[in-house]
Amino acid sequence: MMRHLLSTGDLTRDEATLVLDTAAELARVGDRSVKKLPTLRGRTVVNLFYEDSTRTRTSFELAAKRLSADVINFSAKGSSVSKGESLKDTALTLQAMGADGVVIRHSASGAAHRLANWVDGSVLNAGDGTHEHPTQALLDAFTMRSRLGRLEGLRVAIVGDILHSRVARSNVLLLNTLGAHVTLVAPPTLLPVSVHTWPCEVSYDLDDVLPKSDVVMLLRVQAERMTESYFPSVREYSRNYGLDGERLARMPQDAIVMHPGPMVRGVEISAEVADSPRCTVTEQVANGVSLRMAVLYLLLGGS
Amino acid sequence: MPDTHGPHLIRRARALGGDPVDILLADGRIAALGPDLDAPEGAETVDADGLIALPGLVDLHTHLREPGREDAETVATGSRSAAMGGYTAVHAMANTDPVADTAGVVEQVWRLGREAGYCDVRPVGAVTVGLAGERLAEIGAMADSAAQVRVFSDDGVCVSDALLMRRALEYVKAFDGVVAQHAQEPRLTEGAQMNEGCVSDRLGLPGWPAVAEEAVIARDCLLAQHVGSRLHVCHVSTRGSVDIIRWAKARGCDVTAEVTPHHLLLTDDLVESYDPVYKVNPPLRTAEDVRALREGLADGTIDIVATDHAPHPVEAKETEWSTAAMGMVGLETALAVVQHTMVDTGLLTWDRVADRMSAAPARIGRVSGHGRDLAAGEPANVVLYDPAAPVEVDGAAMATKSGNTPFRGMTLPGRVRATFLRGVPTVMEGKIS
Numbered sequence: 001m002m003r004h005l006l007s008t009g010d011l012t013r014d015e016a017t018l019v020l021d022t023a024a025e026l027a028r029v030g031d032r033s034v035k036k037l038p039t040l041r042g043r044t045v046v047n048l049f050y051e052d053s054t055r056t057r058t059s060f061e062l063a064a065k066r067l068s069a070d071v072i073n074f075s076a077k078g079s080s081v082s083k084g085e086s087l088k089d090t091a092l093t094l095q096a097m098g099a100d101g102v103v104i105r106h107s108a109s110g111a112a113h114r115l116a117n118w119v120d121g122s123v124l125n126a127g128d129g130t131h132e133h134p135t136q137a138l139l140d141a142f143t144m145r146s147r148l149g150r151l152e153g154l155r156v157a158i159v160g161d162i163l164h165s166r167v168a169r170s171n172v173l174l175l176n177t178l179g180a181h182v183t184l185v186a187p188p189t190l191l192p193v194s195v196h197t198w199p200c201e202v203s204y205d206l207d208d209v210l211p212k213s214d215v216v217m218l219l220r221v222q223a224e225r226m227t228e229s230y231f232p233s234v235r236e237y238s239r240n241y242g243l244d245g246e247r248l249a250r251m252p253q254d255a256i257v258m259h260p261g262p263m264v265r266g267v268e269i270s271a272e273v274a275d276s277p278r279c280t281v282t283e284q285v286a287n288g289v290s291l292r293m294a295v296l297y298l299l300l301g302g303s
Numbered sequence: 304m305p306d307t308h309g310p311h312l313i314r315r316a317r318a319l320g321g322d323p324v325d326i327l328l329a330d331g332r333i334a335a336l337g338p339d340l341d342a343p344e345g346a347e348t349v350d351a352d353g354l355i356a357l358p359g360l361v362d363l364h365t366h367l368r369e370p371g372r373e374d375a376e377t378v379a380t381g382s383r384s385a386a387m388g389g390y391t392a393v394h395a396m397a398n399t400d401p402v403a404d405t406a407g408v409v410e411q412v413w414r415l416g417r418e419a420g421y422c423d424v425r426p427v428g429a430v431t432v433g434l435a436g437e438r439l440a441e442i443g444a445m446a447d448s449a450a451q452v453r454v455f456s457d458d459g460v461c462v463s464d465a466l467l468m469r470r471a472l473e474y475v476k477a478f479d480g481v482v483a484q485h486a487q488e489p490r491l492t493e494g495a496q497m498n499e500g501c502v503s504d505r506l507g508l509p510g511w512p513a514v515a516e517e518a519v520i521a522r523d524c525l526l527a528q529h530v531g532s533r534l535h536v537c538h539v540s541t542r543g544s545v546d547i548i549r550w551a552k553a554r555g556c557d558v559t560a561e562v563t564p565h566h567l568l569l570t571d572d573l574v575e576s577y578d579p580v581y582k583v584n585p586p587l588r589t590a591e592d593v594r595a596l597r598e599g600l601a602d603g604t605i606d607i608v609a610t611d612h613a614p615h616p617v618e619a620k621e622t623e624w625s626t627a628a629m630g631m632v633g634l635e636t637a638l639a640v641v642q643h644t645m646v647d648t649g650l651l652t653w654d655r656v657a658d659r660m661s662a663a664p665a666r667i668g669r670v671s672g673h674g675r676d677l678a679a680g681e682p683a684n685v686v687l688y689d690p691a692a693p694v695e696v697d698g699a700a701m702a703t704k705s706g707n708t709p710f711r712g713m714t715l716p717g718r719v720r721a722t723f724l725r726g727v728p729t730v731m732e733g734k735i736s
Contacts, residue, residue, distance in 0.1 A: 086618065087622060088621050088622065106623065107625075108623035108625040108626065109496075109506055109507040109508050109624065109625065110506065110508070110577030110624045111623045114577055114622075128507075129507055130507035130508075130509075131506055131507030131508075132507065169507060192504035193499060193500070193504065193512075194501040194504045195504065197501050197504075198504075
């Protein structure tokens with residue numbers, strides 16, 4: 001297993017499968033009345049969060065605590081520069097405190113890579129700018145595998161703001177490694193200019209893709225993208241790319257709907273779909289804890 | 304300030320890469336040039352066997368940072384760095400603090416250059432007040448000042464307003480000036496971090512598309528031709544820009560263009576490391592662009608090499624990519640990079656290198672006394688360069704105050720052995736004298 005988890009592109013198929021299998025084993029711990037394992041006793045994990053993200057931070061915190069690690073939450077709101085202390089100095093501080101692993105969330109793409117140059121411990125990328133969010137992609141793959149029993153050959157549509165999405169980047173790389181077929185669906189303005197070089201298909205037409213999808217993953221669309229002229233209006237976006245009950249009905253019977261959260265109901269997903277049993281949002285959250293336990297275990301204590 | 308003023312007899316230098324000759328420098332001029340010259344009394348002999356002699360290099364694009372950012376560079380440290388790179392004249396860009404947009408600031412920079420004495424410092428004047436792109440700076444006053452400014456640029460920022468650009472191009476005609484444009488359409492590059500393409504898409508960094516440079520160059524060429532003025536295009540970085548400039552020259556537009564050493568050698572895949580030492584504006588482009596830039600420099604579409612030497616303190620680069628400063632130092636590696644990319648590849652001969660790095664930039668900047676032939680009677684501005692002395696680049700070992708070189712760790716093929724400014728050695732045996 002590697003020292004850091006910075007990008008899903010760094011994972012081989014065997015490594016990725018090992019993470020998922022380990023998560024499946026650790027998930028059983030969550031079913032016990034005493035949910036704790038002694039595996040990481042005496043190890044220190046720092047949650048270094050430069051962006052607000054209660055969801056991801058809590059998930060990592062819970063995962064580390066279930067493995068008996070000591071957890072420090074270091075929340076630095078805003079950029080390191082506006083705070084005065086540089087990311088490097090913060091890294092050296094954590095290093096001096098003896099952090100074995102640093103989980104970093106940062107608004108700058110590549111922040112986790114930079115941090116990995118400055119600390120001896122393992123760096124876990126918990127989302128860097130518009131680059132990657134590896135544990136999200138791993139928990140998504142874990143959820144697909146749990147629900148549908150396989151990843152090989154699975155047809156996955158990822159819909160929404162691909163251009164600005166770290167979740168999309170990590171998912172495209174990981175799902176490709178694991179043998180699934182990805183189709184990105186978005187208006188052309190929300191796709192990267194070189195998307196044709198990515199290992200996936202691209203479509204501008206959600207209705208065409210839905211009947212051929214085993215999984216549809218919706219991404220949050222931020223309202224400010226409208227003022228930046230990525231699309232004319234939220235309503236038009238929703239009409240063309242939002243998933244409502246009518247569209248859900250045109251998907252295969254056992255197809256599932258995923259969303260990394262936070263959802264914007266009424267934009268990319270209707271309330272009806274969000275609350276349907278085919279939507280895995282809360283399951284993804286639950287799986288996130290097991291998956292992050294697996295990653296921490298493999299990076300920090302694994303044998 | 305160098306203090307050796309006696310005559311120097313350079314033995315067996317390959318002038319412009321030709322057969323070995325002796326060159327006698329005395330009283331600030333090239334006194335004689337020919338085989339087996341007699342050494343006059345008191346002359347210091349410089350063994351230049353195997354070395355290339357070129358006219359002192361002229362940089363049209365240097366950031367000396369003073370006034371305002373003396374933590375990154377000063378006129379003194381920057382001009383020492385220039386001398387180490389074989390330069391005898393540099394143009395100091397206007398984006399200082401305060402901006403060089405008045406006669407007072409340009410005269411200050413000019414005077415600091417004279418006091419340092421390592422090379423002639425020619426200040427560039429801002430086109431617009433405070434580089435704000437709103438109204439013309441006192442261009443005429445800067446031209447008339449002791450600094451005799453002829454090159455005007457808002458470098459770092461594009462004069463994007465078409466009307467203001469037209470007026471600037473017209474206005475500088477009165478004193479044979481030139482507007483050096485930093486071609487960057489601002490709306491297309493809001494928040495841009497690197498070349499837009501496969502690498503930026505993969506890294507999740509906002510892209511700086513080639514079209515944002517090319518569209519402005521095309522517009523400016525048309526404007527310059529319309530008003531019959533001179534245009535200079537800073538740091539051309541894309542294949543499309545080379546095509547547009549080639550087209551504009553063919554239809555008679557008086558446009559000149561520069562390329563930086565880093566754009567001749569480096570590509571955007573280096574950004575995969577997220578190391579901001581590779582962050583620069585315009586950004587590193589693709590291998591295809593590099594090829595087109597080399598061809599453009601070889602065929603004269605691109606007139607000159609200019610360094611865009613941009614020193615930054617360590618803390619401006621030891622950070623996450625998006626907050627890091629843009630720019631790279633380049634004075635001390637320029638000639639070796641040009642050898643590596645243009646001479647060793649067969650694209651340029653040494654006499655053409657002298658044109659691209661000395662004669663042509665002096666002509667564009669209207670710098671008298673530089674960029675002249677190596678001939679008796681000419682000013683003794685000479686660089687001796689060893690093309691067979693591979694050096695591993697180390698920013699910390701440089702004369703510049705900042706070590707942000709993107710070539711660090713690379714082995715470049717040669718090094719400057721000596722630089723003479725009007726007969727006075729500013730660099731001897733590869734060291735500042």
